[in-house]
Amino acid sequence: MRGLPGREDVSAVPRPDPRWQVVRLVPLTGPALLSAMVPVNLALGALPVVFVVAAAHLLAEVPAAVAAGAGSPAFDRLLTAFAVAAAAFLLREILSPLQESLGELAARRVDGLMYDRLMATALRPRGLAALEDQRVLEALRLASRELEYGVQSPGQACAGALALLVRVTELCCCLVAVGAVFSWWAALGLGGVVLLFRHGQRGGLRRYARARVSLADEERRIDYLRRLVIEPGAGKEIRVFGLIRWLSGMLEDAYRGWLRPLWAARRRAYVWPFVWFTAAGTAVTVAVFWTVGTTAADRLTMTGFLIVMQAALGALRLGEHYAEVDLQTEVGLRAYDAAERFAARIDAYPGGREDAYPGGRESESAAGPPVREVPDPVHAIRFDRVRFGYPGGRGRVFDGLDLTIPAGRCTAIVGMNGAGKSTLVKLLCRLYDPDGGTIRVDGTDIASFPVTAWRRKLSVVFQDFARYEVSAAENIGFGAVDALDDRAGIEAAARTAGVPAVLGPAPGGLDVPLARHLSGGADLSGGQWQRIALARTLFALRHGSPVIVLDEPTASLDVRAETRFFDEFAELTQGATTLLISHRFATVRRADLIVVLAGGRCVEQGGHDELMALDGRYAHMFRLQAHRFAEYTGDPT
Numbered sequence: 262m263r264g265l266p267g268r269e270d271v272s273a274v275p276r277p278d279p280r281w282q283v284v285r286l287v288p289l290t291g292p293a294l295l296s297a298m299v300p301v302n303l304a305l306g307a308l309p310v311v312f313v314v315a316a317a318h319l320l321a322e323v324p325a326a327v328a329a330g331a332g333s334p335a336f337d338r339l340l341t342a343f344a345v346a347a348a349a350f351l352l353r354e355i356l357s358p359l360q361e362s363l364g365e366l367a368a369r370r371v372d373g374l375m376y377d378r379l380m381a382t383a384l385r386p387r388g389l390a391a392l393e394d395q396r397v398l399e400a401l402r403l404a405s406r407e408l409e410y411g412v413q414s415p416g417q418a419c420a421g422a423l424a425l426l427v428r429v430t431e432l433c434c435c436l437v438a439v440g441a442v443f444s445w446w447a448a449l450g451l452g453g454v455v456l457l458f459r460h461g462q463r464g465g466l467r468r469y470a471r472a473r474v475s476l477a478d479e480e481r482r483i484d485y486l487r488r489l490v491i492e493p494g495a496g497k498e499i500r501v502f503g504l505i506r507w508l509s510g511m512l513e514d515a516y517r518g519w520l521r522p523l524w525a526a527r528r529r530a531y532v533w534p535f536v537w538f539t540a541a542g543t544a545v546t547v548a549v550f551w552t553v554g555t556t557a558a559d560r561l562t563m564t565g566f567l568i569v570m571q572a573a574l575g576a577l578r579l580g581e582h583y584a585e586v587d588l589q590t591e592v593g594l595r596a597y598d599a600a601e602r603f604a605a606r607i608d609a610y611p612g613g614r615e616d617a618y619p620g621g622r623e624s625e626s627a628a629g630p631p632v633r634e635v636p637d638p639v640h641a642i643r644f645d646r647v648r649f650g651y652p653g654g655r656g657r658v659f660d661g662l663d664l665t666i667p668a669g670r671c672t673a674i675v676g677m678n679g680a681g682k683s684t685l686v687k688l689l690c691r692l693y694d695p696d697g698g699t700i701r702v703d704g705t706d707i708a709s710f711p712v713t714a715w716r717r718k719l720s721v722v723f724q725d726f727a728r729y730e731v732s733a734a735e736n737i738g739f740g741a742v743d744a745l746d747d748r749a750g751i752e753a754a755a756r757t758a759g760v761p762a763v764l765g766p767a768p769g770g771l772d773v774p775l776a777r778h779l780s781g782g783a784d785l786s787g788g789q790w791q792r793i794a795l796a797r798t799l800f801a802l803r804h805g806s807p808v809i810v811l812d813e814p815t816a817s818l819d820v821r822a823e824t825r826f827f828d829e830f831a832e833l834t835q836g837a838t839t840l841l842i843s844h845r846f847a848t849v850r851r852a853d854l855i856v857v858l859a860g861g862r863c864v865e866q867g868g869h870d871e872l873m874a875l876d877g878r879y880a881h882m883f884r885l886q887a888h889r890f891a892e893y894t895g896d897p898t
């Protein structure tokens with residue numbers, strides 16, 4: 262991809278074995294939790310074997326104790342064995358739920374920390390380029406989904422790795438019991454068989470997990486279709502256009518397309534290895550016990566026999582799939598890996614490592630040493646031979662754009678769809694940096710300002726502005742978040758933008774939450790939201806943001822609201838540098854300067870009368886719209 266050397270290499274960076282990655286994550290659970298979990302898990306591993314040994318002694322003592330009667334040494338030994346077996350059993354019953362709760366806590370803690378880290382990484386880049394890269398978004402989607410729902414997350418992998426201690430301890434204790442009571446060769450053979458079974462299990466699971474990863478595209482498609490069905494966005498169209506049958510067919514096909522290869526992979530991964538390992542394991546078990554049994558059987562007592570039988574069976578059972586460990590440790594690191602990939606991709610972008618927040622590092626910009634103070638524009642903001650194309654885009658949006666936005670006046674930008682009007686706003690906000698050329702404020706390159714300080718000078722209504730699910734007052738106050746407690750300022754901005762009329766006489770006034778699902782919440786129309794966004798801009802202006810950028814600010818307002826807004830707006834924004842982007846020529850004609858963008862350049866500029874006299878693109882577009890408007894209203898302007 263252009264301008265981003267080395268980015269393709271990110272996925273090729275060698276990664277440590279996932280098992281070591283899990284081990285490296287374990288300390289994130291915290292020392293207190295870890296020091297509780299380790300002994301609990303070790304105890305849970307040892308207790309079944311303590312129970313087996315005590316139960317074997319108990320059974321072996323029964324004939325002698327019954328014969329000697331109560332109070333005899335045999336009876337005392339019987340009682341002791343019973344007490345130990347009962348204690349081991351009870352302790353296990355108590356520790357099991359405790360272990361589950363501690364595991365859950367550990368998983369949540371690790372996932373919570375990783376989620377915070379993921380969010381911090383997502384907020385780190387000062388621009389948008391990285392967050393619009395599909396591969397970056399895909400890694401973010403995968404990581405946040407697993408971390409959020411915590412199904413097969415890194416936290417679950419950590420808890421699984423700690424739970425593995427239980428199984429390993431139990432296996433070791435079983436083998437020690439067999440070795441000490443019967444034969445160390447038998448213990449060794451048994452251990453080998455169990456490890457062979459486990460190897461078969463884990464290998465199958467690994468292949469299955471790989472097959473799942475390779476079906477990520479299919480999984481994504483199912484996710485998309487499911488969301489389409491359950492989220493309200495497309496609900497209207499699905500019903501009106503009768504898309505329900507088509508959608509369920511698509512969903513069914515997508516499921517089949519995902520399940521078929523997954524089932525095939527599961528068969529390949531499990532069936533034959535299972536048959537092979539079972540046959541091999543059984544043969545080895547029989548051979549070891551037969552050989553050792555024929556040579557050492559005469560050494561076994563009744564107690565020894567019971568211990569060896571139960572310990573051997575217990576050990577063999579440990580060759581199975583561990584429900585609390587295997588899937589978690591095998592798949593749980595997918596989200597961890599995705600989070601790491603996401604961070605690596607973000608870092609690989611220019612500016613990706615920079616801190617977008619005050620006090621953070623600023624780039625060693627090509628424009629020279631950083632300038633800390635950002636002055637208000639006094640003369641003009643100038644785009645000087647600016648070249649820009651989106652990373653991965655289909656070519657240049659601007660190819661040598663020269664444009665002067667006079668300070669303290671209103672400049673309107675017009676142009677066809679896709680001419681680059683919104684891109685110009687993004688460059689001005691430094692959400693992207695130009696590939697060539699400069700943007701200067703009174704002669705100083707904006708790249709030399711701390712990015713946050715520069716942005717504080719801007720008050721922007723984006724075409725797709727954010728609709729925060731908080732109160733109307735907070736939605737407006739976000740224009741200058743440090744001044745959220747300036748209630749009078751918020752109310753004044755709200756009045757100018759006509760917000761009270763929108764909210765009506767509802768109790769709560771500006772404190773009404775702007776989300777239908779919140780209790781007492783209001784649901785606003787597109788035009789009503791636009792008034793909130795305009796009020797946000799006016800509030801920012803009041804708190805020291807002298808450059809106002811309005812990208813299609815009144816597209817959803819009715820004609821009366823638009824006229825009223827501009828009458829008041831013009832008065833309130835006197836002296837501010839305003840950049841207005843609009844397809845509405847009734848709005849545009851009131852600007853001091855009108856600029857026509859086409860082909861990545863500025864092709865006409867001047868006042869309304871001047872451009873009409875020029876009879877070029879602007880005059881043509883203006884007449885076309887005025888004519889259409891007159892057709893509907895009978896008003897020729």
Ligand SMILES: Nc1ncnc2c1ncn2[C@@H]1O[C@H](COP(=O)(O)OP(=O)(O)OP(=O)(O)O)[C@@H](O)[C@H]1O
Nearest residue numbers: 393651654658676677678679680681682683684685
């Ligand atoms: N994130 C992006 N990645 C790649 N290309 C993009 C991106 N955003 C916009 N473009 C492309 O850049 C060009 C200019 O888009 P822009 O949104 O700036 O146009 P516009 O003049 O604001 O259009 P409209 O009047 O429709 O709002 C278009 O060709 C568009 O497809």
